Amino acid sequence: MAKLQVAIDLLTTEDAIALATKVAPYVDIIELGTPLIKSEGLSVITAMKSAFPDKMIFADFKTADAGGLEAEMAFKAGADYITILGATGNSTISGAVEAAKKYNRAVVVDTIGVKDRVKRAQEVIALGVEFVELHAGLDEQAEPGYSIQVLIDEASRAGVPVSIAGGVNINNIEAVKNSGATVAVAGAAIYGQEDPAAAAKALKEALA
Structure with a gap:
């Protein structure tokens, strides 16, 4: 069964934990969005892991350089996952791995900004990453004509x-599930x- 990840794009630790408290029963992975981490720093990672030790904490660093260093920062703070940009070099990804x-x-x-997301996904899996995020930011x-169907097909x-x-x-959650996404x-x-809790519950049930 595919896991459900909530992306928290709020800007304060207090608001992020309040939201996570509502939806935690229905999600597998709690993602701390890039703006949240930039706003609150590494402390939000530690706070979230402390509040939800049984959940996987996803630090959306979108690292483009110094992969090993930034990964170590995230992991020491309590993150289970860190994102490295697929548009960066393999050495940065390998350092993080x-x-x-x-x-x-x-x-x-994270394949944001990558032109051929499928090709890059196949390349970086060979470097030892856990999974690849097919991501439209x-x-x-917001661009005219955007459709998530592109990601589903990929x-x-x-x-x-x-x-x-x-x-x-x-x-579209059923189509996402049927695409084989993990x-x-x-x-x-x-x-x-x-009602964020009800929304998360409905999405989780649709993935079952």
Whole structure:
């Protein structure tokens, strides 16, 4: 069964933990978004792991250089996953993977900005990353004509473990599941709803 990851794009630790408290029963992975980490620093990772020790904590660093160093920073703070940009060089990804082995944690490669996401996904899996995030960022999603179907089609062709992030919601979650993605990443479809817990529960049930 595909895992459900909530992407928390709030800006304070207090708000992030309040949201996570509501949705934790229904999600497998709690993602601390890049703006949240930039706003609050490494302390938000530690706070979230302390509050939810049984959940996987995903630090969306989007690292582009110094992969080993930044991965070690994230893992020491309590993260289970760190993201490295797929658009960066293999040496940066490999450095992060080495740090992950040291701490028994994992690296996820984020394909935001990558033109051929399927090809890059296949390349970086060979470097030892856990899975690859087929990701359309908020700006790309706002472009005219954007459709998550592109990511769904890519996931079905990739042949390697991937997550889908870029507009996952209750209307397309079944297609995301059927693509073979190992993780479905939902942000606004959870935190933007009047009842985030109910929204997360519905998404989780759809993945079953």
